[in-house]
Amino acid sequence: MSFVHLHVHSEYSLLDGACRIPRLIERVKSLGQNAVAITDHGVMYGAVDFYKAAKAAGIKPIIGCEVYVAPRSRHDRVHGLDNDSFHLVLLCMDQTGYENLSYMVSQSFLNGFYGKPRVDFALLQAHSEGLIALSACVAGQVPQLLLQDGFAAAKAKALEYAGIFPDRFYLELQDHGLDIQQKVNAGIRRIAKETGLPLVATNDAHYLTQEDSRLQDVLMCIQMQKTVDDPDRMRFETDQFYIKSEEEMRALLPDCPEAFDRTAEIAERCNMDFTFGKYHLPQFPIPEGHTNVSWFRQLCLEGFQERYPTPPDGYREQLDYEMQMIEKMGYVDYFLIVADFVDFARKSGIPVGPGRGSAAGAMVSYCLKITDIDPPKYGLYFERFLNPERVSMPDIDMDFGDTRRDEVIEYVKRKYGEDRVAQIVTFGTMAARGAIRDVARALNFTYAEADVVAKLVPGGPGNLHITLAEAMRKEPRLKSMYDSDTRVQELIDTAMGLEGMPRNASTHAAGVVITKLPVCDYVPLARNDDTIVTQYTMTTLEELGLLKMDFLALRNLTVLDDAVRMLQKDQPDFRLEDIPEDDPETYRMLSDGKTSGVFQLESGGMTGVCAGLKPKSIEDITAVIALYRPGPMDSIPKFLACAQDPQNVTY
Secondary structure (H helix, E strand, C coil): CCCCECCECECCCCCCCCECHHHHHHHHHHCCCCEEEECCECCCCCHHHHHHHHHHCCCEEEEEEEEEECCCCCCCCCCCCCCCCEEEEEEECCHHHHHHHHHHHHHHHHCCCECECEECHHHHHHCCCCEEEECCCCCEHHHHHHHHCCHHHHHHHHHHHHHHCCCCEEEEECCCCCHHHHHHHHHHHHHHHHHCCCEEECCCECECCHHHHHHHHHHHHHHHCCCCCCCCCCCCCCCCCECCCHHHHHHHCCCCHHHHHHHHHHHHHCCCCCCCCCCCCCCCCCCCCCCHHHHHHHHHHHHHHHHCCCCCCCHHHHHHHHHHHHHHCCCHHHHHHHHHHHHHHHHCCCCECCCCCHHHHCHHHHHCCCCCCCHHHHCCCHHHHCCCCCCCCCCCEEEEECCCHHHHHHHHHHHHCHHHEEEEEEEEECCHHHHHHHHHHHCCCCHHHHHHHHCCCCCCHHHCCCCHHHHHHHCHHHHHHHHHCHHHHHHHHHHHHHCCCEEEEEEEEEEEEECCCCHHHCCCEEEECCEEEECCCHHHHHHCCCEEEEEEEEHHHHHHHHHHHHHHHHCCCCCHHHCCCCCHHHHHHHHCCCCCCCCCCCCHHHHHHHHHHCCCCHHHHHHHHHHCCCCHHHHHHHHHHHHHCHHHCCC
C-alpha cells in the first residue's frame, strides 16, 4: 500500500456527505488505491454496505466513525456550555475495536445526545481498546485549542488523547486551501516535534471529484433549508474536499512524506471483518427439567392433540418431519419465541392475525397456535417456508391490532431485556420527484416552477421506483423542457446526481430485532424520536445473523375486534373463527364489488377483479390476491376468461 484515504464521509453522513458507496469504491480503485476508510459523522449506518462493496472490488475496507466528543460529560446539557462538540476520528483495528465503537456510538445517541450524538472522555477511556484515533479536521479538539486557547493547552490535550490511545493516536494534517488550516498545521507539526506523536495526512473527503463540489453545496442547502444564493449559509469554502489521487495529496505537503506513508501503516493495522450467516438467536427461557428441544416437542404434540383430536393418516408423520427439520436447522428457539409472544397477545385480548406468508404452510405453526390456518386443508407446503437449501432465516410476519401492537413489543422487552430488543432503522431516500423538489428549493426555483417540472415525472403503480433518466425517456415534455431551458437542465442534472441518496433516518413500520446479548454488542444503535433503533437496515441485520421479526400493526384487525365486541353484547357466544367459509351472502357481496374495508380486496383494481371473477370459495380469493401484483397482473384477463369458461384452460 502507499496512500490511503482515512477520513471519508459517505452518503450516510446524511445530507452532508456525497460519496455514494459504490462510486466511492470505483473511484478509489480507479486511482490505484487499495484501501479506504468510512468515517461518517456520528453514525455507522453505511458500515456493512461499505464493507461488502469494498470486499467485492478487492479494496480493503476500514470501518470507522467521526464521533462528536462532548466538551464536558456527555450527560451535561447546559445551554452555552455544552452546545459545541469536537470531532474525533476512530478506526476499528479488530472485532474488539468494532464492538467498542459500536457501543460508544450507541451510547452517544442513548444518553449523550444534545444537538448531536456525543461521546465523552469517560467513554473513550473505558472503550479505547482495538481503536486507532485521529485528531480530525479543524473541528477536532486539538485544532480548536490551537486556534483558541494556545499551544500549551492543545499539546496537553493531544497527550491526554495519546494516553487513552497508546501508540494509536495520530495528529491529522489537512490542506484544503484554507488559511485557518495553515495555522492549525503549524501547531500540529510543533506538537508532533515536541511529543513524538505521529503525523498522518488526510483529506476530509465529502464528495468524489472536484466537479462534485456543486452537488455537495446543494446537498448542504437542502440540509439547512437554504438556497445557494444565501450568503450567510454554511458551506465549504473551497472545492478541495474530494477523493484525491496520491499525487495530488503528496503535492499538498511535499516536506512531510512520512505523513502519507503512515496512512498505509494505519491501514495495515486495521483488520476488522464482518461475519455473515452465523446466527445469534436469543435464548428462550425453558422450564426446569427441559431442554429447548424437549419443550418445543412437548408444546407441538400438545397442540397437535388439540388441533387434530382424530388425526388423518400422514398428519403425525408430517409433524415429526417438520420438527426434525426445525431442530436440524437450529430454529427451535425461534419458534418458541414467536409462539410465546403470540400466546401473550391472545391471552391479553390483543387482536392477532390468523397468519399469512409462507409460515402458514407449517403444521408446527398451526400446532403452536402461531397461525390458525390448517396447512393440509388448503394444500400448503412446509418446504416453501423452510427447507435445507434455504440460506436465510425463516420469516414469520405477525399482525396485531394497530392500537395494541406496542403492548406486544413491551412484553418482548420485559421477557428478554430492554437492551436486547430494538426496532429497526429505515431510510427515506430522494426519489425522482422528491429530488427535483429538494434541489429546486436549493436553486431558488419558485414552488410553481418546481411543481411544473416535478409533475412531469410519470407516477402511478408502474413508476414507483422510476429514475429521472427513465422519466426523461418516458415523458417527451420533460425531455423538451430539459433541452430548451438551461435552468431546468441544471435542476435535473443536479437532481440526477442526488436521487436515491438517503435523506433521513426513520423507524421501520414493523421490524423488531431480539438478541442474545445486548443489541449494541452486535450493531450500533440510534434514537429516532423516543424509539431505539438499530443503525443497520433489516436486510443487513439478517445477513449478520440477527433475529428480525415483523410486528405489523393492522387496522383491519382492530376493526374486526371492535365488531366482535359489539356483536357479543347480543350474542355472547359469538366468535370470529366460527364464521363459515362457504357463506353465500359473503361471496355475493364480493361479486357485486362491495369490497370496501375488506383486507387486501378494497383497492379499485382489486374490486374490479372480484366483480369479474365472482369468487365462490376461499381458493378463488387466494388466486385473486396472488395474481394482483406486478408481473402476474398481466395474466388476470386470461384467468378470468378461464374461470368463466373452463374450456379455455390449457396446460
